[in-house]
Amino acid sequence: MTRTELEDIIVERLKTVFDPEIPVNIYDLGLIYRIELSDDLTRLDVDMTMTAPSCPMADFIVEDVRQKLEAIDGLTTVNVNLVFEPEWTQDMMSEEAKLELGLL
Numbered sequence: 001m002t003r004t005e006l007e008d009i010i011v012e013r014l015k016t017v018f019d020p021e022i023p024v025n026i027y028d029l030g031l032i033y034r035i036e037l038s039d040d041l042t043r044l045d046v047d048m049t050m051t052a053p054s055c056p057m058a059d060f061i062v063e064d065v066r067q068k069l070e071a072i073d074g075l076t077t078v079n080v081n082l083v084f085e086p087e088w089t090q091d092m093m094s095e096e097a098k099l100e101l102g103l104l
Helices: 003-014 058-070 095-100
Strands: 032-037 043-048 077-082
Touching (some): 003 032, 003 058, 043 058, 058 077
Parallel strands (some): 043 077
């Protein structure tokens, strides 16, 4: 599998994770800040945030991300880091997410 193919699968999996309070996936919400694969494509590091630091579903969402990414063939190590810098804003959302939430 090529790097591009693997990155596409990672994004597809991230788009299956939802905050139960928001009907848009975390990728389109702009909650994924960094996706970094090792040179040998076996280690994945993801930096993500929440819409608010006090999100009551944070642990659930991070674990959902971890489980879905760990299920990808070939990845032996998956690190999901919850970060709050930079602070998330609605500007980070995709156009599709803004439309879904009635912000456009």
